[in-house]
Amino acid sequence: MRRRQLLASGMFTAIGLSAGELLTTAPAAAETVPLKSVGTQLPVDDLLAIELDEARGRLYIAQGVGGGLPLVVTDLDGRLLNRVTAVGDISDLVLSDDGRILYVAQGFNRIVALDADTLTMVASYPAPPGAWLYTVEPTGEKVVGGFIDAGIGSGGLLIWSAPGSPPVVYTAGPNYHPIIDASPGAPGLLVAGDTGYSPVTTYAIDVSGDSPRILARRDNTGSNLIDYAVSPDGTEVVETVGHPYEHHSYRLPDLGDATVYPSGVYPQDAAWSGDGSTVAIGRASTSTGDADVYLYDKGSTVPTYAVDFRSGDSLWEGTLLVNRDGTRAWAVSSTDPYQETQLLHSFGPAHPPTPPITDLAVTAQVGTGKEKGTAQLTVTWSSPIGDDNYWWITASTNGGAEREFWRGKLDASGRYTLTYSLPRGTTTFTVRYRDYYQFYPDGYATAGLQR
Structure with a gap:
């Protein structure tokens, strides 16, 4: 009504x-x-x-x-x-x-x-x-x-x-x-x-x-x-x-x-x-x-x-x-x-609702010239967003332990850029999201770089 x-x-x-x-x-x-x-x-x-x-x-x-x-x-x-x-x-x-x-x-x-x-x-x-x-x-x-x-x-x-x-x-x-x-x-x-x-x-x-x-x-x-x-x-x-x-x-x-x-x-x-x-x-x-x-x-x-x-x-x-x-x-x-x-x-029975999705991605590239020891990273998202929703990113080199080095809010901008001091070897970057209330599915994406 x-x-x-x-x-x-x-x-x-x-x-x-x-x-x-x-x-x-x-x-x-x-x-x-x-x-x-x-x-x-x-x-x-x-x-x-x-x-x-x-x-x-x-x-x-x-x-x-x-x-x-x-x-x-x-x-x-x-x-x-x-x-x-x-x-x-x-x-x-x-x-x-x-x-x-x-x-x-x-x-x-x-x-x-x-x-x-x-x-x-x-x-x-x-x-x-x-x-x-x-x-x-x-x-x-x-x-x-x-x-x-x-x-x-x-x-x-x-x-x-x-x-x-x-x-x-x-x-x-x-x-x-x-x-x-x-x-x-x-x-x-x-x-x-x-x-x-x-x-x-x-x-x-x-x-x-x-x-x-x-x-x-x-x-x-x-x-x-x-x-x-x-x-x-x-x-x-x-x-x-x-x-x-x-x-x-x-x-x-x-x-x-x-x-x-x-x-x-x-x-x-x-x-x-x-x-x-x-x-x-x-x-x-x-x-x-x-x-x-x-x-x-x-x-x-x-x-x-x-x-x-x-x-x-x-x-x-x-x-x-x-x-x-x-x-x-x-x-x-x-x-x-x-x-x-x-x-x-x-x-309704003939009209499924719009479900929650977690759209999270990360891209990575090696800098050039004097910046070749630096990784340029971009994290993007479209859902979820909100004051209580955060992504975090870790790095692991040559199969070693993951280390979290940044955490950010999933706000309406949908994009964040950051840098990482890149060691020699193969480094895998992993960006994640987890909903405390378990409404949204977990978010997970990776990108790798070789130096």
């Missing part, structure tokens, strides 16, 4: 887990050997929401509000297709059920409808003064936005029946910082709850009529709400909360118990395939070798597929996406605590 709450932009600070919750680890999901994925940097400056348009082979990315950053469009592998400069300052975006309209929440003050083919504006839904609008969800004949209080007196929902018309302002359900989701299989049905305080109350709301109507309400569905993911047929919703450490799903519209999809630690996101056959669940702060994302068959508690990101590379909330038949999924992760990198991972 797309991100359903504001990222750490200074507007809100999420309520953290208690010390007791942080020290309690639930059982891990059933053992499934995860495949490793390194991801590729997205062509963005920031990221607040992402949406899949499988029919057009696109990903739409909202970069947030306040800096005028435009809507970004990439292909399904994260390569830039377009920067729509006419549409900027976006906090959320979602395709209509028929895929013809891309709705974007813009500038905290309106929803804009874009023709999905041309990405030009076709309609606008202005928010009333005092309602800071940040999320959007179409359902049936209505367009719904979640808002926070900016002078209107309460947070809640804005429900439009037509563009340009005043929305119904609804505060009888979630009324602080709403998270919302809907599904084409249940037009007019909205699942909603508040983030920002705990415990969570989850609502199933009928918004199809003139006045919204609560169909079911369930208290204490967890703490620290992150997201909802309604199944395509509208019969089930998977909830992502900070605690407990598992993904509970509830029947719709009565919110009765359904499947519990095991996640083990730190739930972070959930998403459905378009045909409803597959549930993806994401986790945060996992160790190397532990899955960041699991794929489950609907109703099953045994995962069919798992993928692992690098140590310290954590899934962003609200960025899990799954294609129509569950054979390919997408997720965004960051390798730093300030989310200044945005790595797109693509993986």
Whole structure:
């Protein structure tokens, strides 16, 4: 699902887990050997929401509000297709059920409808003064936005029946910082709850009529709400909360118990395939070798597929996406605590992830003239790179013991030159890399010189 709450932009600070919750680890999901994925940097400056348009082979990315950053469009592998400069300052975006309209929440003050083919504006839904609008969800004949209080007196929902018309302002359900989701299989049905305080109350709301109507309400569905993911047929919703450490799903519209999809630690996101056959669940702060994302068959508690990101590379909330038949999924992760990198991972049963490789090489030549007793060495690399990744080089002459004489960082430059005082005989230079976390394979390359 797309991100359903504001990222750490200074507007809100999420309520953290208690010390007791942080020290309690639930059982891990059933053992499934995860495949490793390194991801590729997205062509963005920031990221607040992402949406899949499988029919057009696109990903739409909202970069947030306040800096005028435009809507970004990439292909399904994260390569830039377009920067729509006419549409900027976006906090959320979602395709209509028929895929013809891309709705974007813009500038905290309106929803804009874009023709999905041309990405030009076709309609606008202005928010009333005092309602800071940040999320959007179409359902049936209505367009719904979640808002926070900016002078209107309460947070809640804005429900439009037509563009340009005043929305119904609804505060009888979630009324602080709403998270919302809907599904084409249940037009007019909205699942909603508040983030920002705990415990969570989850609502199933009928918004199809003139006045919204609560169909079911369930208290204490967890703490620290992150997201909802309604199944395509509208019969089930998977909830992502900070605690407990598992993904509970509830029947719709009565919110009765359904499947519990095991996640083990730190739930972070959930998403459905378009045909409803597959549930993806994401986790945060996992160790190397532990899955960041699991794929489950609907109703099953045994995962069919798992993928692992690098140590310290954590899934962003609200960025899990799954294609129509569950054979390919997408997720965004960051390798730093300030989310200044945005790595797109693509993986699934029909789409192997980009695996970690160690590309390390060394070349050597003897100097000329006065430098003929000096070896000129060049070490090159393209992967891995990072502050914690180092290469080292040794020399061995005439089969003698190796001696390390230099160690360097695998930074983004990808190249380092150095010299070595070359003794007589045959000298073998060996450059190596070893990942402390055992995510990347060992790197090894040699070059030899005769003097």
